[in-house]
Amino acid sequence: MTDPFGVLPDPNDDTPKYRPSLNPDxxxxxxxxKALKSSRVKSFELIDSRWNGNEVMKYECEDDKVYFVKMNRVEDPSVFVSEGVSLSALAKTKTIKTPIPLHIGKLPKVGDIGPGSFMVLEYLPLVPFGSMRPDNQVKLAQNLAELHSSKVHDELHKGRFGFPTSNFLAVTPLNNTWCGGWSEFFSRRLNDQLNRLHTEKAYGPAVLPTTNTPLDQKGTIILNSLNLLLGSDHAQITPSLIHGDLWVGNTGATKAEVVVFDPAACFAHSEFELAIMNMFGGFEDTFWNEYYRLMPKAEGFETRAKLYAFYHYLNQLNLFGDSTVAKQCDDIATDLVNTLNEINIKNEFQ
Incomplete structure (x- = not known):
């Protein structure tokens, strides 16, 4: 999958770049x-800005229509197309509220930056820190459990793991080609993260300039014994639609309901969703107690939780190359290899 991200601009510099305006052009x-038939735009304001160059704006029109607009000065429109497909898939389940994608367009190249793209979305009046309220933590747990249990897309996935389009976890490209089993799909995902450690990215050099490092060696052991770590019932894991990037910063709430956004959806093991949620925190005991009441932990949960956390820590390492994250990856890999040794010893005496 081609990396559609150019060199990310520093938002604080005065380099020539596309800047939103009220100009009709x-x-x-x-x-x-034109596309959405609104009246004259009367104002816009920046709502959120993230490290990967994404900016979220609020646009208001004279006919009282209001929109979210998410833009990036260096992204290909295909990035927002894939996000729009994810949002639409989540919305179709009617289990959890997402902003509805309305239009995708291109931004011009200005100076050396661009071209970019933007996506117009349904505006939702989010309450500050709304998803952190105890009652909304419970609602989010209920909505997420309903999403993970939804049968709406059964005819689409037909028992397979993947998604109709590839998408992105932050700026990491994700291969969502359909696989018949979860072990095959997750093995490919994990292998891609390990290989990416040695790949030069548009936004930075390879994290590991040499191959066959201790982390590589442990990663190979984990890949070769993945089925043992997934558990004896891994072949019975069924696909659930997951948000795919559900850290607390991608949740919110209006006065009426909980909202999630910025997904990287796919049909996966429902437990895979939980790893990034645990990594960054922000989900309280009220959330977890309600979620596990509705979706009880299956046998082998703790080992799989470490395995799925390994994937997400590898992604963080690929994104930022941080030495602290590198140690976390190595510690989790060591723990998983030790778990495999314990499983193998146990199997010898059975």
């Missing part, structure tokens, strides 16, 4: 008025 303004 502005690509965002034009799309609101």
């Amino acid at each position: 502005d690509p965002i303004v034009s799309s609101l008025q």
Whole structure:
């Protein structure tokens, strides 16, 4: 999968780059008025800005229509197309609220930056820290359990793991080609992360310039014994639609309901969703107690939780190359290899 991300611009510099305006010829303004039939745009404001260059704006029109607009000055429109497909898939389950994608367009290249793209979304009046309220933590747990149990897409996935489109975890490209079993799909995902450690990215050099490092060696052992770590019933794992990037920063709430956004959806093991949620925190005991009441932990859960955490820590290492994260990856890999040794010893005496 081609990396569609260019070199990310520093948002604080004064380098020539596309800047939103109220000019009728502005690509965002034009799309609101022409594609979405809104009246004249009267204002816009920055709502959120993230490290990968994504910015979320609020646009208001004179006919009282309001929109979220998510833009990136260096992304190909295909990135937002894949996100839009994820949002639509989640929305179709009617289990958890997401902003509805309305339009995707291109941003011009200005100076050396671009071209980029943008996505217009349904505006949702989010309450500050709304998803952190105890009652909303319970609602989120209930909604997520309903999502993971939904049968709406059974005819789409047909028992397979993957997704109709590839997508991105932050700026990491994800191969969602359909696989018949979870072990095969997750093995490919994990192998991609391990290989990416040695790949130069548009946003930085390879994390590990040499191959066959201790982390590589442990990663190979884990890949070769993946079925043991997934558990004896791994072949019975069934696909659930997951959000795919559900850290607390991708949750919110209106006065009426909990909201999730910025997904990287796929049909996967429902437990895979939980790893990134545990990694970054922000989900309280009220959430976990309710979720596990509705979706009880299956045998082997703790080992799989470490395995899925390993994947997400590898992704963080690939994104940022941080030495602290590198140690966390190595510690988890060591723990998983030790677990495999214990399983093998146990099997010898059975």
